[in-house]
Amino acid sequence: MSQRRGMKKAVTAIAALSAVTMALSGCGGGDAGADGTRLDANGKPLVKIRVVKNSNTAAIKDMKWPEKLQAACDCTIEWEEVDSSAWSQQKSATLAGANIADLNIRAYYTGDPDQYGDLFEDFSQDLDKMPNVKAMFEQYPDVQEIATNNEGKLYTLPTYKGDAYSTTGQHMIINKTWLDKLGLEMPTTWDELEEVLKAFVTQDPNGNGEADEIGMSFPKLETSQITWYSPYMLLNSLGLVTNFNSSPSMQGIYVKDGKVANFFISDEYKQVTKFLAKLMKEGLISKNVLSQDSSTYTNEMKGDGETARVGMGFAWTPRGGVGNKLYDQYVALPPLKADASQSDDEITWDSSGQIAPVVTNSMAMAADAPNKDTLFKIIDTFYSADMSVESWYGTDYVEKTGEKSYKIKPEKYELTMQPSQLMASYIAPDMKIEGDTDADEQQATDEVYKEYYTHYDHVKDTMPAYVKTKLEDATTISNLNTTIMNYAMASTANWIQGNTNIDDEWDTYVQKLKTTGLDQQVQLWQEAYDTWVK
Ligand code: MG
Numbered sequence: 001m002s003q004r005r006g007m008k009k010a011v012t013a014i015a016a017l018s019a020v021t022m023a024l025s026g027c028g029g030g031d032a033g034a035d036g037t038r039l040d041a042n043g044k045p046l047v048k049i050r051v052v053k054n055s056n057t058a059a060i061k062d063m064k065w066p067e068k069l070q071a072a073c074d075c076t077i078e079w080e081e082v083d084s085s086a087w088s089q090q091k092s093a094t095l096a097g098a099n100i101a102d103l104n105i106r107a108y109y110t111g112d113p114d115q116y117g118d119l120f121e122d123f124s125q126d127l128d129k130m131p132n133v134k135a136m137f138e139q140y141p142d143v144q145e146i147a148t149n150n151e152g153k154l155y156t157l158p159t160y161k162g163d164a165y166s167t168t169g170q171h172m173i174i175n176k177t178w179l180d181k182l183g184l185e186m187p188t189t190w191d192e193l194e195e196v197l198k199a200f201v202t203q204d205p206n207g208n209g210e211a212d213e214i215g216m217s218f219p220k221l222e223t224s225q226i227t228w229y230s231p232y233m234l235l236n237s238l239g240l241v242t243n244f245n246s247s248p249s250m251q252g253i254y255v256k257d258g259k260v261a262n263f264f265i266s267d268e269y270k271q272v273t274k275f276l277a278k279l280m281k282e283g284l285i286s287k288n289v290l291s292q293d294s295s296t297y298t299n300e301m302k303g304d305g306e307t308a309r310v311g312m313g314f315a316w317t318p319r320g321g322v323g324n325k326l327y328d329q330y331v332a333l334p335p336l337k338a339d340a341s342q343s344d345d346e347i348t349w350d351s352s353g354q355i356a357p358v359v360t361n362s363m364a365m366a367a368d369a370p371n372k373d374t375l376f377k378i379i380d381t382f383y384s385a386d387m388s389v390e391s392w393y394g395t396d397y398v399e400k401t402g403e404k405s406y407k408i409k410p411e412k413y414e415l416t417m418q419p420s421q422l423m424a425s426y427i428a429p430d431m432k433i434e435g436d437t438d439a440d441e442q443q444a445t446d447e448v449y450k451e452y453y454t455h456y457d458h459v460k461d462t463m464p465a466y467v468k469t470k471l472e473d474a475t476t477i478s479n480l481n482t483t484i485m486n487y488a489m490a491s492t493a494n495w496i497q498g499n500t501n502i503d504d505e506w507d508t509y510v511q512k513l514k515t516t517g518l519d520q521q522v523q524l525w526q527e528a529y530d531t532w533v534k
Contacts, residue, residue, distance in 0.1 A: 032370035045075040045371040047378065050101035052087045057421040064395035065387060065420065072381045075374050082107075095119070100366040102375055105423050110147050110360040113155040114471050121365035121372075124154040129376040132383035136160055136426040143358055145466035145532075157363040157379065161356075162427030164439035167446035168352040169316040170233050170244045172333040175308055178205035178213075189337045190237065190275055193312070197284040200311035214310045215284035219297035221489040225250035225481075227294060229314035231276055236348045237338040238268040241456050245352030248463060251481045252488070252518075253525050258460045258533070260526040262518050264488040265510045271338060276496045286310070290493050302326065317445045334448040348461075349452035355465040362424035382424040385431055393436075394419025401434070408435035459533060463525070467532040473524050480517040480524075487513060 032038045040046040051060070060066055060079045070077050080101060082090065087107065094100065094107075095116045101107075113120040127134040137144035140160060147158045179186065179196065182205055187193040197215030199205075206213060218231045226232060226244055235242055240256075240263055243249035252262040263269045279285045286292075288300060302323040303309035315321025318330035335347050363379055365372075381387050389398050389406050397412040397419055412419065427433065456462070469477055491509050495502040 032368075036370050036372075038370040040076040042076075045073070045374040046078065047073070047075050047103070047371055047374060048078045048080065048101045049103045049105065049378075050080040050082060050107055051105040051423065052082050052084050052107050054084055054418070054421050056416060057418045058394075063420050065390040068390070068395075069378060069381055069387065073374050073378045075371070075378075077378075100364070102366055102369040102371070103378065104364040104366075106359075106361050108156055108361055108364045110156045110158070111149065111468070112361075113364065114149055117151075117153060117155065119367055120155040121367050121369070122153045122155060123157055123365070124148070124152065126376060129373070130380040130383065132380050132426060133157060135428070136383065139428065142355075142464070142466055146355065146358055147360055148466070150468055150471060155364060156360060157383075157424065159359040159362040159422060159425045160427060161359065161422070161425065162431065162433065162439070163357065163429060164427075164433065164436065164443060165357040166353050167356055167442045168245060168350040168449070169228055169356065170230075170242070170350040170352060171315060171317070171445050171449065172233065172312065172335075173315050173318050173321050173330045173445075174312045174333040175200070175205070175310070175329050176331045177329040178308070178311055181205050181207075186333070187336060188334075189340050190234075191340070193336060194279060194282070194284065197279065197311060198282070201284060205311070206308050208307055212309060214286045214300070216279060216312045217286040217297060217300055217310045218289050218314050219294040220290050220292055221493050222293075223482075223485045223489045225485065226252070228316075229294065229297065231314065232263075232269070232272055233314060233350055234272045234275065234336070234338075235263060235268050236350060236452070237336050238271060239346045239348050239455075240266065240268040241348045241462050242350045243352050243462055244350055245356060246465065248525060251485060251521070253463060253522070255463050255529065256461055258529070260463070260522050260529055262484070262513075262522050264484065265513055265518065270502060270506060273492055273495050273502055275338075277498060277502065280496055281498055290497055317441045319441055332445045332448050335452050345455050347452055348455050349449045351453070351456075351458065351462040353446065353453070354458060354462075357427075358465070359422065362422075379424070383426045385426075385428065388425035388427055389431075389433065391420055391423040392425050402432070404428075404430055405432040406434070408433065408437075410435060410437075413437050463529065464533065467525075467528050469524055469528040477521065477524055480521040483517045484513060484521060487516065 038046045060081055066077065066079070091107065095112070098119055100119050127137065143158055143160055144154070147156055148154050178200055182199050182203055184196055184199060187196045201211070201213050201215050204211065204213065219227055219229055225247070226249070228244060230244055233242060233244065240254060252264040254261060254263050276285065286300060288296070292300060301310050301313050301315070301321050305323055305325045308322070308326050308329050312333065313321055318332070319327040322330055335349050337347055363382070365375055369375060382391065385404050393408050393412060397409045399407040399409060401407050491505065494500045
């Protein structure tokens, strides 16, 4: 069985019983008894859980919460640990080979099982057996819709990381130390930003006597999609709401008053592109922006880690953008007006925060798994308050300070090998978690953006995350996206670089995009929007 051999290669860390575990691994109920059970030597249910793990996460045998989980289910759990980098190569083989473990954590995304639905448990009929999961969906109905496919099947259970994580990953950061040193105000318009960037690159604000400052930087335009940390966040300066944490905004799709469109042919896109081309011509943007991938971009932002080099960029948080040593020089830059004549409420900001706490690949079950009542009990234990926190942050780094209050010990953030990782969790609104540095910094960064989220309607002016195109259209949409992105990004790169003039080419560009697929892409998304929203 070649899939099984493939899985062996993928397993990087396995507990002491590895030989036994491997012989039995995967394969759902294939080794169950005729009565639908699989028992250990003591007659207790024997359960197999596959967990896909980050390379910097400790082995399950070194974690403490799995013992509590095992006690709660009164069963024996065999863990199969797969490294996430290996899993990306292995996942399709497990689907094609029907090699689904009893429970699968962070293995399958909503949508993955659509073509293999008969392999997976449809949880939509099981919620009464999992009260904690049911409570999550009652509190956040959108989260259930996000995880539900077009046929109403619920093949994967999501994690909800808590409202503290409901911020977009898309922010602008600016070097406040440089602004202060040069006696400059925080820019509020594109013109003011331009003047600030000019001062940054000509007045040596990092004080090293060298004209080594870069005004603005961002990662290159990728032909696959608009990536994170795109300068096209500036579309929000014109009231065009982006949603760059996830598709389909990353392929240009947006919504205004319930009408779907693609911003690659919008006047707003043209205006942002012209602004970027102007800054480029004036030497205010890094020369590397059309060639550097996201990791090279991050390296440019961080520089040598001692001396700040870049004045303004795009990041999740200041620390995420420029690293541990320089981040206190930077602050979040509030949304800018494209023009001083605009009123404040015309300006918007990226809508991704709404679904940022949702992780859709947290839990899947084999349809033919034995011991299903035990499996439901295990899942519900994962989604309980205590286990949600412990399995995410690591038992030894969680201090319980009240009935539903917890404090994360700061030492956790010093570790290179993490004591656990996000598994399958529900952080409910009545739970209080102190000391989660990531959430705290995201919230602090997002603070200046909050009022801008009130400047638009979150159903009529964005594509809600639960909207899904039809399964049978998936290949068509993928091909349309490729055609659209290849042409739009090549044209845009030339315009920003000044190789060609956007005004000369715009009408031809718009016409070509419309006829080669953009109109059809928009139509398919309009149909999906109408199906799910209306
Ligand atoms: Mg300098």
